[in-house]
Amino acid sequence: MENVFFTNPYLSDIKNRIDEALEELVLHKMAGNEAPTMSLVRDILLVGGKRFRPILALLAFDAAGGKDESIVMDLALASEIIHTATLIHDDVYDQSKTRRGMPTLHTSHGLSHAIIAGDYLFVIGFSLGGKYDNIVIEKMAKSAANLASGELLQFEHISNLSTTPENYYSIVDGKTAGVFASACSCAGIIAGANSDVIKSLENFGIELGRAFQLVDDLLDLTGDTSMGKPKGTDVHEGKMTLPLIHSLTILHGIEREQLADILNNFSDDRWQELTTLLVKSGSFEYVKQLIMNHIDRALNHLDLLPESNAKNLMKDIAIASQNRRL
Amino acid sequence: MENVFFTNPYLSDIKNRIDEALEELVLHKMAGNEAPTMSLVRDILLVGGKRFRPILALLAFDAAGGKDESIVMDLALASEIIHTATLIHDDVYDQSKTRRGMPTLHTSHGLSHAIIAGDYLFVIGFSLGGKYDNIVIEKMAKSAANLASGELLQFEHISNLSTTPENYYSIVDGKTAGVFASACSCAGIIAGANSDVIKSLENFGIELGRAFQLVDDLLDLTGDTSMGKPKGTDVHEGKMTLPLIHSLTILHGIEREQLADILNNFSDDRWQELTTLLVKSGSFEYVKQLIMNHIDRALNHLDLLPESNAKNLMKDIAIASQNRRL
Numbered sequence: 001m002e003n004v005f006f007t008n009p010y011l012s013d014i015k016n017r018i019d020e021a022l023e024e025l026v027l028h029k030m031a032g033n034e035a036p037t038m039s040l041v042r043d044i045l046l047v048g049g050k051r052f053r054p055i056l057a058l059l060a061f062d063a064a065g066g067k068d069e070s071i072v073m074d075l076a077l078a079s080e081i082i083h084t085a086t087l088i089h090d091d092v093y094d095q096s097k098t099r100r101g102m103p104t105l106h107t108s109h110g111l112s113h114a115i116i117a118g119d120y121l122f123v124i125g126f127s128l129g130g131k132y133d134n135i136v137i138e139k140m141a142k143s144a145a146n147l148a149s150g151e152l153l154q155f156e157h158i159s160n161l162s163t164t165p166e167n168y169y170s171i172v173d174g175k176t177a178g179v180f181a182s183a184c185s186c187a188g189i190i191a192g193a194n195s196d197v198i199k200s201l202e203n204f205g206i207e208l209g210r211a212f213q214l215v216d217d218l219l220d221l222t223g224d225t226s227m228g229k230p231k232g233t234d235v236h237e238g239k240m241t242l243p244l245i246h247s248l249t250i251l252h253g254i255e256r257e258q259l260a261d262i263l264n265n266f267s268d269d270r271w272q273e274l275t276t277l278l279v280k281s282g283s284f285e286y287v288k289q290l291i292m293n294h295i296d297r298a299l300n301h302l303d304l305l306p307e308s309n310a311k312n313l314m315k316d317i318a319i320a321s322q323n324r325r326l
Numbered sequence: 327m328e329n330v331f332f333t334n335p336y337l338s339d340i341k342n343r344i345d346e347a348l349e350e351l352v353l354h355k356m357a358g359n360e361a362p363t364m365s366l367v368r369d370i371l372l373v374g375g376k377r378f379r380p381i382l383a384l385l386a387f388d389a390a391g392g393k394d395e396s397i398v399m400d401l402a403l404a405s406e407i408i409h410t411a412t413l414i415h416d417d418v419y420d421q422s423k424t425r426r427g428m429p430t431l432h433t434s435h436g437l438s439h440a441i442i443a444g445d446y447l448f449v450i451g452f453s454l455g456g457k458y459d460n461i462v463i464e465k466m467a468k469s470a471a472n473l474a475s476g477e478l479l480q481f482e483h484i485s486n487l488s489t490t491p492e493n494y495y496s497i498v499d500g501k502t503a504g505v506f507a508s509a510c511s512c513a514g515i516i517a518g519a520n521s522d523v524i525k526s527l528e529n530f531g532i533e534l535g536r537a538f539q540l541v542d543d544l545l546d547l548t549g550d551t552s553m554g555k556p557k558g559t560d561v562h563e564g565k566m567t568l569p570l571i572h573s574l575t576i577l578h579g580i581e582r583e584q585l586a587d588i589l590n591n592f593s594d595d596r597w598q599e600l601t602t603l604l605v606k607s608g609s610f611e612y613v614k615q616l617i618m619n620h621i622d623r624a625l626n627h628l629d630l631l632p633e634s635n636a637k638n639l640m641k642d643i644a645i646a647s648q649n650r651r652l
Contacts (some may be wrong), residue, residue, distance in 0.1 A: 034471050034472075036475060037478055092437070093437050093438035111418070113478065115441060116415070116477050118441075118445070119412070119444070120474040122449070123470040126448075130463030130464060134457050137452075137456030145360050145446060145450070149359065149363045151438075152362055152366070155439070
């Protein structure tokens, strides 16, 4: 994924425009009476971040026939800022120590400041949406509310070995896919697209978001320190990712018991044991196949849109997402 | 204050209409896919709460010439819901055990659920504002951002005996007065009032909010268990309230040193000592005088508005606020 952004000049241009708009917003706030609060979140906003959601918003706007990018930029920034707000709050209750290579806010500034900083970013994010029609604000709010639901559902299923694929997809659709979908569909609405195009963009976002989360699940198990989080974070936290759910379904008898024991009493010296079982149940291959299915569906949803450079870039991103390393 | 609501039939009618609208919103969410998240915050939303902010919003709308109350109700609910969101998050980092006679959310459901619950209420609050013009959303966002600034500033001044009255008012204007002001002025905008009326409503809210906070400061020192928080919470937390700031300014020599020692090493057996010094420096009387000044100014700001039942009720609330017990 990162490769696509760096090597594709159109995508890196888009990312640069987003970074510039974000810097401008930060500078504007730093010049006013919100400076002390903004200085708390400035670094986490400006340093790092793939800008995945805002890039999708700008591309979807363009692909839906939107002309003046400046009218969709606030939506794009809102998607990134609300995402950052949830990261700050997630890090608090997940007790994460680092994020994007920096100490997390609660580690450097304490619990109170991290909670207030996240709240402040929610406020900025929603105020950026204020210029759009109510339907856009409602969609943004719905996806943010579903994000909260998804997080609560994920907690309910922590270390629950009976978690079903349906539970899993409810969590993912709330936490990841719904946000991608609303970024894309809101951009379509702002572009003035017809309802079929808006629906296609929404479905593209959902399928891409699901693929994106499944890739995350795999990376957690196969490991890639360049992702910024240590291998096995999900397993240590008892998060029931789809490879684990699949393996628990496929395995029987003593192997199922062994897997349950690994998940219930996980430690880093059990990686080999876990990997062997996941290979045996074909869970890596199964999830890779699902990722390809979601990407195929995402691409199909773009068929309805007229040919354009932006549409091709959305395809490139979808195809690249299955091989992303970070 | 509570007395006014219970004995004045107009005010209790308004409060009932707000409670009904809030119940309807909660029921609506409970019937959809946000039910698990809403069930987490239902009790704290519906049980207790003076509904001070939404009552002011409805009265200001009426006093500004607004006719159809239903168009301002979402603003009123948003002010209460965003207020509740901040209470939930405040309770987390203040480590408060009870709120409105119930266990705080983080006590009953844990840190993660309390953070997510507050985030969810921010989302609902801002989505309710989505139907209004951008200027209303911007004012709501600005007051919410200032609330975050006020909280951060308050942390900076914890146990800081050099805190000035100016620092104090910056904190209060962010945390309390600004929110009252935006509820009143946004209601005026929605009522279609002219800019002078809107400004008067805003100033009324600021002055009433300041009076409201100063009364809180006094109650913390004089104590009233019916407030729902134990006497001396502020002193124990090192919050620099105006009576303390005033006393530190007035006293000199050994008495100033004694007061500093009490504040730096406070325990409940030093109440008598603290009270004696506050009486000696005239700080209770000083703050009572300031409260009356703010209320007078609040009343003066209403002069510009035409006579109406709503305007008289706003006056009643302002006058009653100096004697409120909870």
